[in-house]
Structures are given as structure tokens and as C-alpha cells.
Amino acid sequence: MIFSIALLMAVQEAPSPVFDDRETRDPVTGEFPVEPYEESNENAGTRQFSGTSMAQAFGGQKGIQRIADRLVDISIEDPRIRDIFKGQDMVRLRRTLFEQFCFILNAGCDYSGRDMRAAHKNMGIQMADMNALVENLQIAMEEENVPFRKQNRFLAKLAPMKKDVVER
Numbered sequence: 467m468i469f470s471i472a473l474l475m476a477v478q479e480a481p482s483p484v485f486d487d488r489e490t491r492d493p494v495t496g497e498f499p500v501e502p503y504e505e506s507n508e509n510a511g512t513r514q515f516s517g518t519s520m521a522q523a524f525g526g527q528k529g530i531q532r533i534a535d536r537l538v539d540i541s542i543e544d545p546r547i548r549d550i551f552k553g554q555d556m557v558r559l560r561r562t563l564f565e566q567f568c569f570i571l572n573a574g575c576d577y578s579g580r581d582m583r584a585a586h587k588n589m590g591i592q593m594a595d596m597n598a599l600v601e602n603l604q605i606a607m608e609e610e611n612v613p614f615r616k617q618n619r620f621l622a623k624l625a626p627m628k629k630d631v632v633e634r
């Protein structure tokens with residue numbers, strides 16, 4: 467009896483192991499580790515624009531950086547979609563989103579992130595969430611004075627990605 471009580475206490479006091487590797491941010495990049503994948507511009511989900519007019523309209527890399535950051539800032543505060551971003555790696559998202567936009571707009575970047583299907587797997591994203599994100603992107607582009615027609619050309623590149631982002 468005493469033995470079994472001692473055993474019970476020992477079991478209860480044993481520290482539970484922590485297997486969550488998302489606890490550890492890379493000391494240099496500040497990002498959480500992700501499952502290995504093959505890096506390729508193909509992961510950006512679409513071909514890039516040709517020529518420099520789109521990159522110029524978006525204010526080059528500096529403007530694109532501001533737009534990607536604003537999109538994240540607005541979206542993580544947006545009551546319609548903010549819960550989807552909770553607990554995810556916003557350091558990594560800011561970097562990869564910038565790279566993806568910069569690559570697509572042909573502003574001189576390569577995209578090193580995951581493909582859209584892998585990046586949004588099991589998030590339960592619905593069409594209404596996609597529409598909310600697009601609205602937030604429109605706000606961010608408007609703030610950077612991207613001409614309306616250029617905004618729409620960019621959105622037309624992103625729209626087909628819904629098939630990989632939105633879950634049915």
C-alpha cells in the first residue's frame with residue numbers, strides 16, 4: 467500500500483516532457499523552425515510580371531515591404547480573421563509575404579517560402595476570410611498610392627490561389 471502511494475506520487479510529480487519545437491526561435495532570424503521543404507520560386511503560386519512597371523507602381527522593394535507589413539498589421543487586428551493568425555509565426559510571415567509579393571511584382575527577389583497549399587494547410591480558411599484579406603490588401607495598396615488598375619492586376623494574380631488557400 468505504502469509502495470503504491472509512493473509510486474503514484476512519483477508518477478504525478480514526473481515533469482511532463484515538452485516536445486513543442488515551436489518554443490525555440492532561431493536566434494538570428496527570430497523565426498520558428500518549419501518542416502523541411504524544397505525552396506523554389508514555383509512555390510510563389512504564380513509567374514512574375516514581366517518588365518518593371520508593376521514594381522515601380524508599388525514603390526519598389528521599400529514600398530512592397532511597407533504594403534506586406536501593413537497587410538499583416540491590419541489582418542492581425544481584424545476581428546473577422548485575427549484568430550487565424552494567433553499562435554502562428556508572424557516574423558516568418560512578414561519575411562515570406564514580402565518575398566512573394568516582391569517576386570511576383572518582379573522587383574528583384576526570390577521567394578523562399580512554402581507553396582500556398584502547404585502554408586495554409588488545416589487552417590480552415592473560408593472564402594469570407596480570403597475576401598477580408600483582399601480588402602485589407604486593398605487598404606495597404608491604397609495607402610501606398612498604388613494606381614487602381616495596377617492594384618487590380620496584382621489582385622488578379624493572387625485570386626486563383628484561393629483554390630490552395632480556401633478549404634472546402
Ligand code: HEM
Pocket residue numbers: 547550551554555556558559562563566578579580581585586591595596597599624625627628631
Ligand atoms: C492569395 C492569398 C494569400 C497569399 C498570397 C498568402 C501568402 C502567404 C505566405 C507567403 C505565407 C508564408 C509561407 C511560409 O511560411 O512558408 C502565408 C502563411 C500564412 N497565411 Fe497566407 N496567404 C493568403 C491567404 C491567406 C488568408 C485568407 C489567410 C487567413 C485569413 C492567411 C493566413 C495565413 C497564416 C496564419 C499564415 C502563417 C502560417 C504559419 O506560420 O505556419 N493567408 N500566407
